Amino acid sequence: MEIKAADVMKLRQMTGAGMMDCKKALVEADGDFNRAQEIIREKGKLVAAKRTDRETSEGAVLARIDGNKAILVSLGCETDFVSRNEQFQDLANAIADAAIAAKPADMEALKAVKMADGQTVEEAITAQTGKTGEKHALAYYALVEAPFIVAYIHKITGKLGAVVGFNKEIPAEAAKGIAMQVASMAPVSISAADCPKEVVDQEYQVAVEKTKEEQIRKAVEAALKKAGINPAHVDSEDHIESNTAKGWLTPEQAAQAREIKKTVAEQKAANLPEQMIQSIANGRVQKFFKESTLEEQAYQMGDGKQSVKDFLAGVDKDAKIVVFKRFTLSE
Secondary structure, X not given: OOOOHHHHHHHHHHHXXXXXXXXXXXXXXXXXXXXXXXXXXXXXXXXXXXXOOOOXXXXXXXXXXXXOEEEEEXXXXXXXXXXXXHHHHHHHHHHHHHHHXXXXXXXXXXXXXXXXXXXXXXXXXXXXXXXXXXXEEEEEEEEEEOOEEEEEEOOOOXXXXXXXXXXXXXXXXXXXXXXXXXXXXXXXXXXXXXXXXXXXXXXXXXXXXXXXXXXXXXXXXXXXXXXOOOHHHHOOHHHHHHHHHXXXXXXXXXXXXXXXXXXXXHHHHHOXXXXXXXXXXXHHHHHXXXXXXXXXXXXXXXXXXXXXXXXXXXXXXXXXXXXXXXXXXXX
């Protein structure tokens, strides 16, 4: 049957799909609009299934606040070109609006939330994937509850955002500054006390291994210097070979260096003072807390000499940060 341009345009307005996709769907449906819409929806599911392994490192991060609750949500896509498309931005905003209205507990619950047009969030994302031929996916979702909440979205890229909750209201500028701190400095927790145990354990193990390696390296370097060999000339097998070829090392020195590196390293590794290793490692973990927990970080919106904790105390001695969420599509 003949498919009129007006019918194609009508279906396009109903679905948002491309003109050719609408025409093909109407041809396949023999002019039946309901069936044509179903075909377009099925096409979206097919495209989505084919692109499940694609990365969605572009997109939008959005926040919404409603009283003492807020959401941070991200809709991802494959390319910057699509992320700047008006339809993509409209969908991302519609999802954020639906999320703050329903306040689902997690991402799976958000997918089932009905939007203003009657589709679920998941159905709307699948449909948009079909329209563009590019994977769309919920990249992140978090629900935050606190007596006072502030949000920050990086305006230039729109791909980075943070939501911070406080135990009480504080001046808007100070609250925004702390939200910007969270966005820019990516803290792992509010304080050392609530830093996840697995993170602390991992940092401690890394610190122990790094300390051991340093102690062994220092012992080896001292032995090499005592033997009259420059440690920088023998810090790798490639350097030993190239520096021997250049005449900077004699073959005898090269052999001696290899023997020193092997025997001294083994001896030092077998006799490392455990208490000293633990003490240095603990110091490194404390440094990690200072650099990576929000309260201990240097406040970047000021002169950098004050911690976030001290800055907040200067604003209001009773104010506390009780929760934060952060997400970026760039990581």
